Amino acid sequence: MEKEKKLKQQTIFSLLWNAFDKIGFQVIAFIIGLVTLRLLSPRDFGLIGALAIFTALSNILVESGFTSAMVRRENNTDNEYTAILCFNVFLSLFFYVNLYFSAELIAEYFKMPELVDLSRFIFLSILFNSFSIVQSIILTKELSFKKLSTSNICAAIVSGVVTIILILNGYTYWALAWQILLQAAIKCIMLWIFSKWRPKASADFSIIKKIAVFSFSLILSSLLNTFVRYIYNPIIGKKFGEEQLGYYSEAYKFYFLPSNIISSTICGVAYPVLSKLNNDENRQTNYLRKMVRMAAFGIFPIMLGAMACFDNLTIAILTEKWKNIIPYFQILAIAGITVPFHALYLGFLTLKGYPVRNFALELIRNILIVTPLFFFHDNIIWMLWSFTIANILSYCVDLFFIRKVINYKIIEQIKDILPYGVIALVMAIIVYSINYLPINSIWIKIILQISIGCVFYLTTCHIAGSVIVKEIVKNIKAVLLPPK
16 A cells, blocks of 8 residues: 555656656747847758758667667666667767768758758767667656656756857857757766666677567657658758748747647646546546547637737747748647647557557658648748648548547537637637737737737636636635635
Protein backbone atom coordinates (compact mmCIF):
# COMPACT_ATOMS: atom_id res chain seq x y z
CA MET A 1 0.00 0.00 0.00
CA GLU A 2 2.82 2.35 0.92
CA LYS A 3 4.65 1.54 -2.33
CA GLU A 4 1.53 2.30 -4.39
CA LYS A 5 1.05 5.62 -2.60
CA LYS A 6 4.70 6.54 -3.18
CA LEU A 7 4.46 5.59 -6.88
CA LYS A 8 1.28 7.68 -7.25
CA GLN A 9 2.96 10.71 -5.65
CA GLN A 10 6.04 10.26 -7.84
CA THR A 11 3.84 9.97 -10.95
CA ILE A 12 1.89 13.15 -10.14
CA PHE A 13 5.13 15.00 -9.37
CA SER A 14 6.66 13.79 -12.64
CA LEU A 15 3.59 14.74 -14.67
CA LEU A 16 3.66 18.26 -13.21
CA TRP A 17 7.34 18.69 -14.07
CA ASN A 18 6.76 17.22 -17.53
CA ALA A 19 3.96 19.74 -18.14
CA PHE A 20 6.16 22.53 -16.78
CA ASP A 21 8.93 21.43 -19.13
CA LYS A 22 6.70 21.50 -22.21
CA ILE A 23 4.86 24.72 -21.44
CA GLY A 24 7.73 26.53 -19.66
CA PHE A 25 10.21 25.80 -22.44
CA GLN A 26 7.73 26.97 -25.09
CA VAL A 27 6.98 30.19 -23.19
CA ILE A 28 10.69 31.00 -22.70
CA ALA A 29 11.46 30.21 -26.33
CA PHE A 30 8.51 32.38 -27.38
CA ILE A 31 9.64 35.39 -25.33
CA ILE A 32 13.25 35.13 -26.54
CA GLY A 33 11.94 34.64 -30.07
CA LEU A 34 9.95 37.88 -29.90
CA VAL A 35 13.04 39.81 -28.82
CA THR A 36 15.21 38.35 -31.58
CA LEU A 37 12.47 38.93 -34.18
CA ARG A 38 12.33 42.59 -33.22
CA LEU A 39 16.12 42.98 -33.41
CA LEU A 40 16.83 40.99 -36.59
CA SER A 41 15.51 40.97 -40.14
CA PRO A 42 13.37 38.35 -41.91
CA ARG A 43 16.38 37.50 -44.06
CA ASP A 44 18.38 36.43 -40.99
CA PHE A 45 15.66 33.97 -39.99
CA GLY A 46 15.33 32.79 -43.57
CA LEU A 47 18.97 31.69 -43.66
CA ILE A 48 18.45 29.63 -40.48
CA GLY A 49 15.14 28.26 -41.77
CA ALA A 50 16.82 26.97 -44.92
CA LEU A 51 18.84 24.50 -42.83
CA ALA A 52 16.00 23.35 -40.55
CA ILE A 53 15.03 20.30 -42.61
CA PHE A 54 18.60 18.93 -42.67
CA THR A 55 19.10 19.30 -38.91
CA ALA A 56 15.70 17.84 -38.04
CA LEU A 57 16.03 14.78 -40.26
CA SER A 58 19.60 14.11 -39.12
CA ASN A 59 18.62 14.25 -35.43
CA ILE A 60 15.84 11.71 -36.04
CA LEU A 61 18.19 9.34 -37.85
CA VAL A 62 20.81 9.69 -35.11
CA GLU A 63 18.25 9.01 -32.37
CA SER A 64 17.12 5.94 -34.39
CA GLY A 65 13.98 5.41 -32.31
CA PHE A 66 16.13 4.18 -29.40
CA THR A 67 14.53 6.47 -26.81
CA SER A 68 11.05 4.96 -27.07
CA ALA A 69 12.42 1.44 -27.42
CA MET A 70 14.73 1.62 -24.39
CA VAL A 71 12.26 3.44 -22.15
CA ARG A 72 9.70 0.66 -22.57
CA ARG A 73 12.27 -2.13 -21.85
CA GLU A 74 12.43 -3.16 -18.20
CA ASN A 75 15.99 -4.42 -17.73
CA ASN A 76 18.51 -2.34 -19.61
CA THR A 77 22.17 -2.97 -18.80
CA ASP A 78 25.07 -0.52 -18.64
CA ASN A 79 26.76 -2.36 -21.48
CA GLU A 80 23.66 -1.90 -23.65
CA TYR A 81 23.57 1.81 -22.85
CA THR A 82 27.25 2.05 -23.79
CA ALA A 83 26.53 0.39 -27.12
CA ILE A 84 23.71 2.82 -27.87
CA LEU A 85 25.91 5.79 -26.98
CA CYS A 86 28.70 4.57 -29.27
CA PHE A 87 26.25 3.83 -32.08
CA ASN A 88 24.56 7.25 -31.80
CA VAL A 89 27.86 9.12 -31.71
CA PHE A 90 29.13 7.16 -34.73
CA LEU A 91 25.92 7.98 -36.66
CA SER A 92 26.15 11.65 -35.73
CA LEU A 93 29.75 11.81 -36.96
CA PHE A 94 28.74 10.06 -40.17
CA PHE A 95 25.92 12.51 -40.87
CA TYR A 96 27.96 15.55 -39.85
CA VAL A 97 30.82 14.63 -42.20
CA ASN A 98 28.40 14.11 -45.07
CA LEU A 99 26.57 17.37 -44.35
CA TYR A 100 29.90 19.19 -43.97
CA PHE A 101 30.97 18.24 -47.48
CA SER A 102 27.43 18.90 -48.79
CA ALA A 103 27.44 22.48 -47.50
CA GLU A 104 28.43 23.97 -50.85
CA LEU A 105 25.67 22.01 -52.63
CA ILE A 106 23.11 23.23 -50.08
CA ALA A 107 24.25 26.83 -50.54
CA GLU A 108 24.15 26.45 -54.32
CA TYR A 109 20.62 24.99 -54.22
CA PHE A 110 19.27 27.93 -52.20
CA LYS A 111 21.55 30.45 -53.96
CA MET A 112 22.65 31.63 -50.50
CA PRO A 113 26.49 31.58 -50.26
CA GLU A 114 26.33 32.35 -46.52
CA LEU A 115 25.01 28.83 -45.91
CA VAL A 116 28.41 27.19 -46.53
CA ASP A 117 30.01 28.27 -43.24
CA LEU A 118 26.68 28.66 -41.44
CA SER A 119 25.55 25.09 -42.10
CA ARG A 120 28.89 23.57 -41.05
CA PHE A 121 28.61 25.43 -37.76
CA ILE A 122 24.93 24.70 -37.02
CA PHE A 123 25.24 21.00 -37.90
CA LEU A 124 27.63 20.60 -34.94
CA SER A 125 24.47 20.57 -32.79
CA ILE A 126 23.80 17.06 -34.15
CA LEU A 127 26.94 15.83 -32.37
CA PHE A 128 25.91 17.31 -29.02
CA ASN A 129 22.41 15.83 -29.32
CA SER A 130 23.85 12.36 -29.91
CA PHE A 131 25.88 12.53 -26.69
CA SER A 132 22.77 13.23 -24.56
CA ILE A 133 20.38 10.53 -25.83
CA VAL A 134 21.35 7.84 -23.26
CA GLN A 135 21.09 10.32 -20.37
CA SER A 136 17.62 11.32 -21.54
CA ILE A 137 16.55 7.67 -21.68
CA ILE A 138 17.82 6.91 -18.16
CA LEU A 139 16.28 10.03 -16.57
CA THR A 140 12.97 9.34 -18.31
CA LYS A 141 12.89 5.76 -17.01
CA GLU A 142 13.60 7.09 -13.52
CA LEU A 143 10.73 9.62 -13.91
CA SER A 144 13.30 12.35 -13.22
CA PHE A 145 11.37 14.93 -15.21
CA LYS A 146 12.54 17.69 -12.87
CA LYS A 147 16.12 17.15 -14.06
CA LEU A 148 15.04 16.92 -17.70
CA SER A 149 12.95 20.07 -17.33
CA THR A 150 15.76 21.96 -15.60
CA SER A 151 18.19 20.99 -18.36
CA ASN A 152 15.86 22.11 -21.16
CA ILE A 153 14.79 25.38 -19.56
CA CYS A 154 18.30 26.39 -18.42
CA ALA A 155 19.64 25.66 -21.90
CA ALA A 156 16.88 27.80 -23.42
CA ILE A 157 17.48 30.72 -21.03
CA VAL A 158 21.29 30.78 -21.25
CA SER A 159 21.41 30.32 -25.04
CA GLY A 160 18.67 32.94 -25.44
CA VAL A 161 20.46 35.54 -23.30
CA VAL A 162 23.76 34.95 -25.12
CA THR A 163 21.96 35.28 -28.45
CA ILE A 164 20.48 38.65 -27.50
CA ILE A 165 23.90 39.88 -26.29
CA LEU A 166 25.49 38.79 -29.58
CA ILE A 167 22.78 40.57 -31.61
CA LEU A 168 23.30 43.78 -29.65
CA ASN A 169 27.02 43.52 -30.43
CA GLY A 170 26.49 43.40 -34.19
CA TYR A 171 26.02 39.70 -34.88
CA THR A 172 23.01 38.94 -37.08
CA TYR A 173 22.12 35.44 -38.28
CA TRP A 174 25.28 34.14 -36.60
CA ALA A 175 23.69 34.94 -33.24
CA LEU A 176 20.82 32.57 -34.12
CA ALA A 177 23.35 29.91 -35.12
CA TRP A 178 25.06 30.26 -31.73
CA GLN A 179 21.67 29.92 -30.03
CA ILE A 180 21.05 26.55 -31.72
CA LEU A 181 24.52 25.22 -30.89
CA LEU A 182 24.60 26.53 -27.31
CA GLN A 183 21.18 25.15 -26.52
CA ALA A 184 22.22 21.65 -27.61
CA ALA A 185 25.60 21.88 -25.84
CA ILE A 186 24.27 23.21 -22.51
CA LYS A 187 21.47 20.65 -22.42
CA CYS A 188 24.00 17.87 -23.11
CA ILE A 189 26.36 19.04 -20.34
CA MET A 190 23.58 19.40 -17.77
CA LEU A 191 22.15 15.95 -18.54
CA TRP A 192 25.60 14.42 -17.99
CA ILE A 193 25.85 16.27 -14.67
CA PHE A 194 22.38 15.13 -13.52
CA SER A 195 22.79 11.51 -14.64
CA LYS A 196 25.08 9.24 -12.61
CA TRP A 197 25.50 6.80 -15.49
CA ARG A 198 28.84 6.66 -17.26
CA PRO A 199 29.85 4.44 -20.22
CA LYS A 200 31.57 1.12 -19.55
CA ALA A 201 34.67 -0.33 -21.17
CA SER A 202 32.65 -3.07 -22.88
CA ALA A 203 29.57 -2.57 -25.04
CA ASP A 204 26.78 -5.03 -25.85
CA PHE A 205 26.00 -4.20 -29.49
CA SER A 206 23.42 -6.99 -29.73
CA ILE A 207 20.92 -4.49 -28.32
CA ILE A 208 21.00 -2.60 -31.63
CA LYS A 209 19.63 -5.64 -33.45
CA LYS A 210 17.12 -6.47 -30.71
CA ILE A 211 15.32 -3.14 -30.87
CA ALA A 212 15.82 -2.46 -34.60
CA VAL A 213 12.43 -3.94 -35.57
CA PHE A 214 10.57 -1.85 -32.99
CA SER A 215 12.55 1.27 -33.84
CA PHE A 216 12.20 0.99 -37.61
CA SER A 217 8.50 1.89 -37.73
CA LEU A 218 9.07 4.80 -35.34
CA ILE A 219 11.94 6.15 -37.43
CA LEU A 220 9.94 5.80 -40.64
CA SER A 221 6.95 7.62 -39.16
CA SER A 222 9.11 10.38 -37.62
CA LEU A 223 11.07 10.88 -40.84
CA LEU A 224 7.88 11.13 -42.87
CA ASN A 225 6.25 13.62 -40.50
CA THR A 226 9.39 15.74 -40.17
CA PHE A 227 10.02 15.77 -43.90
CA VAL A 228 6.46 16.94 -44.59
CA ARG A 229 6.65 19.51 -41.78
CA TYR A 230 9.76 21.15 -43.28
CA ILE A 231 9.17 20.47 -46.99
CA TYR A 232 7.91 24.03 -47.55
CA ASN A 233 11.22 25.51 -46.35
CA PRO A 234 13.45 24.38 -49.26
CA ILE A 235 10.70 25.15 -51.80
CA ILE A 236 10.00 28.66 -50.52
CA GLY A 237 13.69 29.36 -49.90
CA LYS A 238 14.74 28.40 -53.42
CA LYS A 239 11.89 30.06 -55.35
CA PHE A 240 11.27 33.17 -53.25
CA GLY A 241 14.52 33.85 -51.36
CA GLU A 242 15.60 34.00 -47.75
CA GLU A 243 13.38 36.96 -46.79
CA GLN A 244 10.12 35.24 -47.74
CA LEU A 245 11.39 32.04 -46.11
CA GLY A 246 11.96 34.07 -42.94
CA TYR A 247 8.34 35.29 -42.99
CA TYR A 248 7.03 31.78 -43.55
CA SER A 249 9.24 29.98 -40.99
CA GLU A 250 8.33 32.41 -38.22
CA ALA A 251 4.62 32.37 -39.14
CA TYR A 252 4.78 28.59 -38.88
CA LYS A 253 6.28 28.84 -35.38
CA PHE A 254 3.52 31.21 -34.25
CA TYR A 255 0.83 28.88 -35.66
CA PHE A 256 2.42 25.75 -34.22
CA LEU A 257 3.06 27.05 -30.67
CA PRO A 258 -0.53 27.31 -29.32
CA SER A 259 -1.64 24.21 -31.22
CA ASN A 260 1.24 22.18 -29.78
CA ILE A 261 0.72 23.41 -26.21
CA ILE A 262 -2.99 22.56 -26.26
CA SER A 263 -2.31 19.20 -27.93
CA SER A 264 0.37 18.13 -25.46
CA THR A 265 -1.66 19.34 -22.46
CA ILE A 266 -4.92 17.64 -23.50
CA CYS A 267 -3.24 14.44 -24.66
CA GLY A 268 -1.02 14.25 -21.58
CA VAL A 269 -4.15 14.22 -19.41
CA ALA A 270 -6.28 12.08 -21.71
CA TYR A 271 -4.04 9.09 -22.51
CA PRO A 272 -3.52 7.70 -18.98
CA VAL A 273 -7.24 7.87 -18.22
CA LEU A 274 -8.44 6.58 -21.59
CA SER A 275 -6.06 3.62 -21.38
CA LYS A 276 -7.54 2.61 -18.01
CA LEU A 277 -11.04 2.64 -19.53
CA ASN A 278 -10.27 0.22 -22.37
CA ASN A 279 -12.64 -2.34 -20.86
CA ASP A 280 -15.51 0.12 -20.42
CA GLU A 281 -16.35 1.51 -23.86
CA ASN A 282 -19.26 3.72 -22.76
CA ARG A 283 -17.18 5.54 -20.12
CA GLN A 284 -14.24 5.70 -22.52
CA THR A 285 -16.41 7.27 -25.23
CA ASN A 286 -17.81 9.84 -22.79
CA TYR A 287 -14.33 10.75 -21.58
CA LEU A 288 -13.03 11.07 -25.15
CA ARG A 289 -15.95 13.37 -25.95
CA LYS A 290 -15.07 15.47 -22.91
CA MET A 291 -11.47 15.78 -24.09
CA VAL A 292 -12.65 16.76 -27.60
CA ARG A 293 -14.86 19.48 -26.11
CA MET A 294 -11.98 20.73 -23.94
CA ALA A 295 -9.72 20.91 -27.00
CA ALA A 296 -12.42 22.82 -28.90
CA PHE A 297 -12.96 25.16 -25.95
CA GLY A 298 -9.26 26.10 -25.99
CA ILE A 299 -8.17 26.01 -29.62
CA PHE A 300 -11.02 27.89 -31.33
CA PRO A 301 -10.82 31.19 -29.38
CA ILE A 302 -7.01 31.20 -29.33
CA MET A 303 -6.54 30.68 -33.07
CA LEU A 304 -9.52 32.73 -34.31
CA GLY A 305 -8.81 35.47 -31.75
CA ALA A 306 -5.15 35.57 -32.79
CA MET A 307 -6.18 35.86 -36.44
CA ALA A 308 -8.39 38.85 -35.60
CA CYS A 309 -5.76 40.88 -33.76
CA PHE A 310 -2.52 39.53 -35.24
CA ASP A 311 -2.05 42.58 -37.48
CA ASN A 312 -2.00 44.94 -34.48
CA LEU A 313 0.18 42.58 -32.43
CA THR A 314 2.69 42.28 -35.28
CA ILE A 315 3.03 46.03 -35.84
CA ALA A 316 3.20 46.81 -32.11
CA ILE A 317 5.62 44.08 -31.03
CA LEU A 318 7.60 43.10 -34.13
CA THR A 319 7.43 46.47 -35.98
CA GLU A 320 6.50 47.22 -39.60
CA LYS A 321 9.35 45.15 -41.07
CA TRP A 322 7.41 41.96 -40.18
CA LYS A 323 4.00 42.99 -41.58
CA ASN A 324 4.30 40.46 -44.45
CA ILE A 325 4.03 37.68 -41.87
CA ILE A 326 0.38 38.61 -41.14
CA PRO A 327 -1.41 36.83 -44.04
CA TYR A 328 0.87 33.79 -43.69
CA PHE A 329 -0.08 33.33 -40.04
CA GLN A 330 -3.78 34.02 -40.58
CA ILE A 331 -4.01 31.23 -43.15
CA LEU A 332 -1.96 28.79 -41.10
CA ALA A 333 -4.02 29.54 -37.98
CA ILE A 334 -7.06 27.91 -39.61
CA ALA A 335 -5.03 24.72 -40.05
CA GLY A 336 -3.89 25.01 -36.44
CA ILE A 337 -7.45 24.48 -35.23
CA THR A 338 -7.37 20.85 -36.39
CA VAL A 339 -4.02 19.96 -34.75
CA PRO A 340 -5.24 19.08 -31.20
CA PHE A 341 -8.07 16.89 -32.53
CA HIS A 342 -5.72 15.06 -34.89
CA ALA A 343 -3.21 14.42 -32.07
CA LEU A 344 -5.95 13.24 -29.72
CA TYR A 345 -7.38 10.81 -32.28
CA LEU A 346 -3.95 9.44 -33.22
CA GLY A 347 -3.16 8.71 -29.59
CA PHE A 348 -6.55 7.10 -29.08
CA LEU A 349 -6.04 4.73 -32.02
CA THR A 350 -2.67 3.72 -30.59
CA LEU A 351 -3.96 2.92 -27.09
CA LYS A 352 -6.86 0.96 -28.63
CA GLY A 353 -4.28 -1.22 -30.38
CA TYR A 354 -4.53 0.11 -33.94
CA PRO A 355 -1.00 1.33 -34.79
CA VAL A 356 -1.53 0.52 -38.49
CA ARG A 357 -4.57 2.81 -38.64
CA ASN A 358 -2.54 5.44 -36.80
CA PHE A 359 0.17 5.25 -39.46
CA ALA A 360 -2.51 5.25 -42.20
CA LEU A 361 -3.97 8.50 -40.86
CA GLU A 362 -0.55 10.13 -40.76
CA LEU A 363 0.21 8.89 -44.27
CA ILE A 364 -3.10 10.24 -45.63
CA ARG A 365 -2.50 13.60 -43.95
CA ASN A 366 1.03 13.88 -45.32
CA ILE A 367 -0.05 12.93 -48.85
CA LEU A 368 -2.80 15.56 -48.69
CA ILE A 369 -0.25 18.19 -47.61
CA VAL A 370 2.45 17.34 -50.16
CA THR A 371 0.31 16.74 -53.28
CA PRO A 372 -0.82 20.37 -53.80
CA LEU A 373 2.83 21.49 -53.88
CA PHE A 374 3.06 20.09 -57.41
CA PHE A 375 0.35 22.57 -58.53
CA PHE A 376 0.72 25.66 -56.32
CA HIS A 377 4.50 25.99 -55.83
CA ASP A 378 4.62 29.32 -57.68
CA ASN A 379 2.52 31.22 -55.14
CA ILE A 380 3.14 31.18 -51.37
CA ILE A 381 -0.43 32.18 -50.47
CA TRP A 382 -1.87 29.34 -52.53
CA MET A 383 0.66 26.95 -51.01
CA LEU A 384 -0.48 27.90 -47.51
CA TRP A 385 -4.16 27.63 -48.44
CA SER A 386 -3.51 24.15 -49.84
CA PHE A 387 -1.78 23.25 -46.55
CA THR A 388 -4.79 24.48 -44.57
CA ILE A 389 -7.33 22.69 -46.77
CA ALA A 390 -5.24 19.50 -46.52
CA ASN A 391 -5.39 19.68 -42.71
CA ILE A 392 -9.17 20.18 -42.78
CA LEU A 393 -9.62 17.21 -45.12
CA SER A 394 -7.33 15.17 -42.89
CA TYR A 395 -9.55 16.00 -39.91
CA CYS A 396 -12.58 14.78 -41.86
CA VAL A 397 -10.78 11.47 -42.45
CA ASP A 398 -10.02 11.31 -38.70
CA LEU A 399 -13.75 11.48 -37.95
CA PHE A 400 -14.39 8.44 -40.12
CA PHE A 401 -11.54 6.38 -38.63
CA ILE A 402 -12.60 7.09 -35.03
CA ARG A 403 -16.20 6.12 -35.84
CA LYS A 404 -14.93 2.71 -36.98
CA VAL A 405 -13.11 2.11 -33.68
CA ILE A 406 -15.57 3.40 -31.07
CA ASN A 407 -19.24 4.35 -30.85
CA TYR A 408 -18.61 8.03 -31.47
CA LYS A 409 -20.76 9.08 -34.42
CA ILE A 410 -19.49 11.69 -36.87
CA ILE A 411 -22.50 13.92 -36.21
CA GLU A 412 -21.74 13.72 -32.46
CA GLN A 413 -18.12 14.68 -33.05
CA ILE A 414 -19.20 17.74 -35.05
CA LYS A 415 -21.82 18.71 -32.45
CA ASP A 416 -19.21 18.55 -29.69
CA ILE A 417 -16.95 21.17 -31.32
CA LEU A 418 -19.40 23.28 -33.37
CA PRO A 419 -20.80 25.46 -30.52
CA TYR A 420 -17.30 26.57 -29.49
CA GLY A 421 -16.39 27.23 -33.11
CA VAL A 422 -19.46 29.41 -33.70
CA ILE A 423 -19.00 31.41 -30.47
CA ALA A 424 -15.29 31.90 -31.20
CA LEU A 425 -16.07 33.04 -34.78
CA VAL A 426 -18.52 35.68 -33.51
CA MET A 427 -15.91 36.72 -30.94
CA ALA A 428 -13.27 37.07 -33.69
CA ILE A 429 -15.60 39.29 -35.76
CA ILE A 430 -16.19 41.54 -32.74
CA VAL A 431 -12.46 41.65 -31.97
CA TYR A 432 -11.58 42.58 -35.55
CA SER A 433 -14.32 45.26 -35.62
CA ILE A 434 -12.48 47.15 -32.87
CA ASN A 435 -9.98 48.19 -35.57
CA TYR A 436 -12.64 50.55 -36.95
CA LEU A 437 -13.09 52.47 -33.69
CA PRO A 438 -11.60 56.00 -33.69
CA ILE A 439 -8.68 55.03 -31.43
CA ASN A 440 -5.19 56.21 -32.32
CA SER A 441 -3.20 54.10 -29.84
CA ILE A 442 -2.50 50.61 -31.19
CA TRP A 443 -1.82 49.34 -27.66
CA ILE A 444 -5.26 50.48 -26.45
CA LYS A 445 -6.78 48.62 -29.41
CA ILE A 446 -4.86 45.47 -28.50
CA ILE A 447 -5.92 45.66 -24.84
CA LEU A 448 -9.56 46.17 -25.86
CA GLN A 449 -9.41 43.33 -28.38
CA ILE A 450 -7.99 40.82 -25.91
CA SER A 451 -10.15 41.84 -22.93
CA ILE A 452 -13.43 42.13 -24.86
CA GLY A 453 -12.71 38.90 -26.72
CA CYS A 454 -12.04 36.94 -23.50
CA VAL A 455 -15.08 38.36 -21.67
CA PHE A 456 -17.42 37.76 -24.63
CA TYR A 457 -16.23 34.19 -25.23
CA LEU A 458 -16.32 33.04 -21.60
CA THR A 459 -19.61 34.80 -20.84
CA THR A 460 -21.33 33.42 -23.95
CA CYS A 461 -20.08 29.89 -23.25
CA HIS A 462 -21.35 30.19 -19.66
CA ILE A 463 -24.76 31.44 -20.78
CA ALA A 464 -24.92 28.64 -23.37
CA GLY A 465 -24.46 26.13 -20.55
CA SER A 466 -20.88 25.02 -21.16
CA VAL A 467 -19.95 22.42 -18.54
CA ILE A 468 -16.26 23.28 -18.99
CA VAL A 469 -16.78 26.93 -18.03
CA LYS A 470 -18.88 25.89 -15.03
CA GLU A 471 -16.07 23.61 -13.86
CA ILE A 472 -13.53 26.43 -14.30
CA VAL A 473 -15.68 28.84 -12.26
CA LYS A 474 -16.20 26.16 -9.59
CA ASN A 475 -12.46 25.52 -9.28
CA ILE A 476 -11.63 29.26 -9.11
CA LYS A 477 -14.19 29.72 -6.34
CA ALA A 478 -12.71 26.76 -4.46
CA VAL A 479 -9.27 28.37 -4.59
CA LEU A 480 -10.35 31.93 -3.77
CA LEU A 481 -13.10 31.01 -1.29
CA PRO A 482 -12.05 27.73 0.35
CA PRO A 483 -14.58 26.18 2.74
CA LYS A 484 -13.98 27.07 6.40
